[in-house]
Amino acid sequence: MYGEIMIIGHRGFPTVAPENTIPSFRRAMKSGADGIELDVHLSKDGVPVVCHDEKLERTTNGQGLIADHTLEELKKLDAGSWFSAEFAGTPMPTLEEVCKLMTEWDGWLNIELKTNVIPYPGIEEAVLALIRKYDLVERTMISSFNHYTIKTWHDLAPAVPAAILYSNQLYQPWRYARTVGAAGLHPHHSTVTPELVKEALTNGISIRPWTVNKHEDIKRLMLYGVTGLITDRPDLAARA
Numbered sequence: 704m705y706g707e708i709m710i711i712g713h714r715g716f717p718t719v720a721p722e723n724t725i726p727s728f729r730r731a732m733k734s735g736a737d738g739i740e741l742d743v744h745l746s747k748d749g750v751p752v753v754c755h756d757e758k759l760e761r762t763t764n765g766q767g768l769i770a771d772h773t774l775e776e777l778k779k780l781d782a783g784s785w786f787s788a789e790f791a792g793t794p795m796p797t798l799e800e801v802c803k804l805m806t807e808w809d810g811w812l813n814i815e816l817k818t819n820v821i822p823y824p825g826i827e828e829a830v831l832a833l834i835r836k837y838d839l840v841e842r843t844m845i846s847s848f849n850h851y852t853i854k855t856w857h858d859l860a861p862a863v864p865a866a867i868l869y870s871n872q873l874y875q876p877w878r879y880a881r882t883v884g885a886a887g888l889h890p891h892h893s894t895v896t897p898e899l900v901k902e903a904l905t906n907g908i909s910i911r912p913w914t915v916n917k918h919e920d921i922k923r924l925m926l927y928g929v930t931g932l933i934t935d936r937p938d939l940a941a942r943a
């Protein structure tokens with residue numbers, strides 16, 4: 704923590720290891736970060752897996768949608784070679800594998816439910832079962848660009864905080880957040896003003912902008928008093 708500001712490694716530590724893989728999360732955990740962020744989809748057979756895109760092409764040697772592949776098929780893919788030869792053969796992790804890794808660390812887990820393109824019915828229940836199994840309920844936060852998912856999550860597990868992800872300037876988002884049961888705002892950093900931070904905090908809503916990578920933006924948002932920030936450079940943020 705920098706004072707009260709929580710530093711969250713975006714997809715782990717994606718500038719030094721392939722995003723959303725165990726090596727990326729391990730490096731984030733050693734970087735000075737207070738938490739890690741990751742993206743979750745469901746495999747064809749309903750298993751929560753960690754990857755940013757719906758499609759396999761950018762970060763694996765597979766083709767097509769995650770949703771059209773079973774876990775067994777996904778586990779055969781290489782999710783590391785696209786980044787560098789050093790990580791050749793690194794598999795796509797399941798959320799369960801990351802939950803196990805979290806038991807070796809005391810930081811926060813920010814699970815982004817990637818339901819904004821494919822709805823993945825049942826993803827909320829599957830994720831909740833895992834964070835309960837690994838005793839992570841007290842240090843997990845959920846986020847999503849799909850705010851129906853946030854409402855579903857809040858109805859299912861109100862004790863596990865949820866945050867709305869958004870990219871543009873919402874009007875009075877601290878009020879809107881309440882309507883979907885969100886306890887936090889995860890806005891694109893370019894939309895964040897001192898007034899927004901002040902209103903959110905005054906109204907009991909936390910605020911953690913993404914993806915804040917430049918030193919001057921990190922400093923600016925820290926001065927505004929954000930609750931936390933999500934960054935590709937958890938090392939820089941922790942030193943800022």
Ligand code: G3P
Binds near residue numbers: 740868
């Ligand atoms: O959670 C913050 C950030 O991850 C949202 O955007 O596209 O990187 O998942 P994206």
Ligand code: MG
Binds near residue numbers: 740741742815
């Ligand atoms: Mg994300």
